[in-house]
Amino acid sequence: MTFMKQFRKEFKRFSLSEPNTYINPFDQFNKWFQEAAGFNISEPNAMALATAGVNGMPTIRIVLLKEIENDGFIFFTNYNSRKAKQISENNQAALLFFWEALERQIRIEGMIEKANEITSDDYFHSRTRESQAGSIVSKQSEIIEGRESLEDEFKNLLDSEIQQFKRPEYWGGYKLYPKLFEFWQGREHRLHDRIQYRLDDGKWIRERLAP
Template sequence: MAIEHKDIAAIREDYAKGSLSENDTLGNPIEQFERWFQQALDGEVVEPNAMVLSTINREGFPSSRVVLLKDLKSEGFSFFTNYTSQKGQDIEQHGKVSLLFFWPELQRQVRIEGIVEKLPAEDSDEYYASRPRGSQIGAWASPQSQVIADRSVLEERVATYEDKFAGQPLVPRPTFWGGYLVKPVRMEFWQGRSSRLHDRIVYTKAENNSWTKKRLAP
């Protein structure tokens, strides 16, 4: 039975769990994000480090997917992936991306626009070494974003690399897999409010690396 459009239009929730004013926020947006992220952890948000990464593909279309934040530095936000994947190829051509965190339990979202660059190899080595062995093998086995005939292709490749690295205490990091750092130039903190009159505080980075903070209409 098809869903009627009116049923979709009737879905709504009133937001009344919090508020956000200019005085509530810190001068540095990454420090403000740390504060909110800790509150998301304390509030038992499901996968608070899940973020939507949007890139620009070769046809000029935005392309989005959910990835996981794996480190937060003073410079920005880190995630890891296959460099030859679609997102890796997009990043190679267009070094500007956006991130989106949505924490419905807190009725909050954070929007980030920034410049992306590869992390140093030692950072990628360190994180890769911390992954479960199955995930390490999976990084070798998956020709990420490429068309494959069926799942048996993956299973066969996993078996191949399990045999290759059998008996080795450490699985080496593939050269085609590693991390990226998103350095923000714009960050917006959104707090849901009643009657759709949401609070929006946006930070913009200046040429001298200072941040300006303003309120946006919902």
């Protein structure tokens, strides 16, 4: 048995109080995100995405946040992937951002829908030709015999005369519409700051939670 008692840390960097937070959680998210981006954090847009299908078994993985709108968060993936199948069965999901250097995390819960085709097309065509080809040849989450056949298909597509790839129908964006945010700031002696925003009849209610 391996014990983890030796891994301890006191959180002393920052604090979080209601008067110093925005009324709108999207504004608070943008503030923290910009601070993370300016703190030399590698991929501050990396987030854990938790989904569950009809059987209730949750799965979680890291995806990249690519767009923030005034009502939701957008990421892109293969529509035939495991996560996409779970979303089609149960559109309730959660996101988690963790920025260890700032001793902060943000939890977001909400409902997911497919992004519109214009959003998906625009992002797909903003990617490099190699990234576009990778999205086309990958049958995400399917069992494959080996890597060689995947790389061969990728190379053949890049070597083709097609200069502008069309976004495949099985690849595109999803948008999560939040109904709950929780901003967590590590504090000394495990007396952490937790500020929650929950959507109630179209209005955001801001509350402090016990650590």
